[in-house]
């Protein structure tokens with residue numbers, strides 16, 4: 659770098675001035691202000707500053723005015739910024755808090771919409787429920803409906819069946835469950851028509867216990883849908899249902 663500057667002649671006036679100064683020093687006639695003046699006059703381009711150098715600050719560059727972006731509290735250069743630190747800090751806290759709240763709310767909205775977009779639509783939900791008119795099912799009869807691709811048994815029990823099932827000793831049962839825990843209304847038994855052994859559809863009003871009978875491997879269920887005999891391990895499943903009124907049941 660230095661050799662490049664020397665080759666280009668950028669330092670020539672400096673060397674000349676220094677040389678002259680050294681000669682003057684040797685002869686005892688050195689005059690500092692005179693030599694500096696000479697050096698400056700002989701200068702044809704900017705060169706290295708030193709003890710006798712000139713400050714080459716870019717004073718011609720205009721500094722932009724940021725006043726519009728500055729807070730009024732710190733506009734006065736004669737005022738200590740400590741005086742306004744309290745109010746400026748409060749402003750920063752409020753701004754940060756507001757930004758955080760808006761960010762959280764936005765994130766929550768995005769997540770909620772994303773999750774709800776994956777849930778079942780209204781028409782699909784409508785298909786997931788079935789409404790059954792109970793008046794169409796005579797006492798002592800069982801009707802089969804299709805619900806969510808599976809058979810659904812709705813049985814209108816007689817007084818005798820209700821009394822028999824309520825009196826069953828739970829100790830005799832493979833899957834102990836009291837009749838009152840399987841029905842909301844003793845007159846109505848609502849169960850899935852899927853054998854808990856291997857999934858065959860049992861036959862209603864058949865078998866040793868008068869409830870349901872699965873012919874595939876010989877499982878016998880009672881009139882409450884509880885397994886009483888055969889290989890099936892569990893009672894028939896009770897789906898969720900409710901009675902909006904005395905004449906209707908909604909399953910699902």
Ligand code: FES
Pocket residue numbers: 853854855856857858872873874875876877888889890
């Ligand atoms: S599937 Fe019903 S007894 Fe085997």
